[in-house]
Amino acid sequence: MKAARTRSQDRILNLLKSLKQAVSAQDIYVELRNRSQGVGLATVYRALESLKLEGVVQVRTLANGESLYGCMQQDQHHLTCLQCGTSIPIDECPVHQLETQLQQSYHFKVFYHTLEFFGLCDQCQPVQATASEF
Numbered sequence: 001m002k003a004a005r006t007r008s009q010d011r012i013l014n015l016l017k018s019l020k021q022a023v024s025a026q027d028i029y030v031e032l033r034n035r036s037q038g039v040g041l042a043t044v045y046r047a048l049e050s051l052k053l054e055g056v057v058q059v060r061t062l063a064n065g066e067s068l069y070g071c072m073q074q075d076q077h078h079l080t081c082l083q084c085g086t087s088i089p090i091d092e093c094p095v096h097q098l099e100t101q102l103q104q105s106y107h108f109k110v111f112y113h114t115l116e117f118f119g120l121c122d123q124c125q126p127v128q129a130t131a132s133e134f
């Protein structure tokens with residue numbers, strides 16, 4: 001019972017599927033222009049909004065407030081460094097099972113979940129933490 005997708009929604013979805021990582025609406029706008037499939041930025045946001053409600057696109061909000069959009073197939077979590085902002089993808093999903101349980105217990109149709117870990121990366125951790133050991 002869902003409405004047919006507009007052409008811009010299709011373009012954005014195809015783009016997101018072809019990318020390995022989540023990108024901002026601005027990135028999508030620029031990338032589509034590069035591919036000569038340009039649509040207005042407002043249209044990009046509108047299309048992302050409907051794709052999001054459809055459950056095919058997921059949104060991730062970074063510590064700096066920027067939203068990144070990615071395709072549903074990715075169930076990927078990150079370790080985010082608060083200092084340098086680096087985002088390290090982790091391979092496993094620790095809550096996959098929980099999602100299924102929640103769907104059953106609450107009769108809630110879960111499209112996706114977010115789970116992020118914040119802290120300091122290897123590079124940003126103070127050196128004395130290990131140096132003080134001896």
Ligand SMILES: [Zn+2]
Binds near residue numbers: 082083120121123124
């Ligand atoms: Zn760092």
Ligand SMILES: [Zn+2]
Binds near residue numbers: 095
């Ligand atoms: Zn997950």
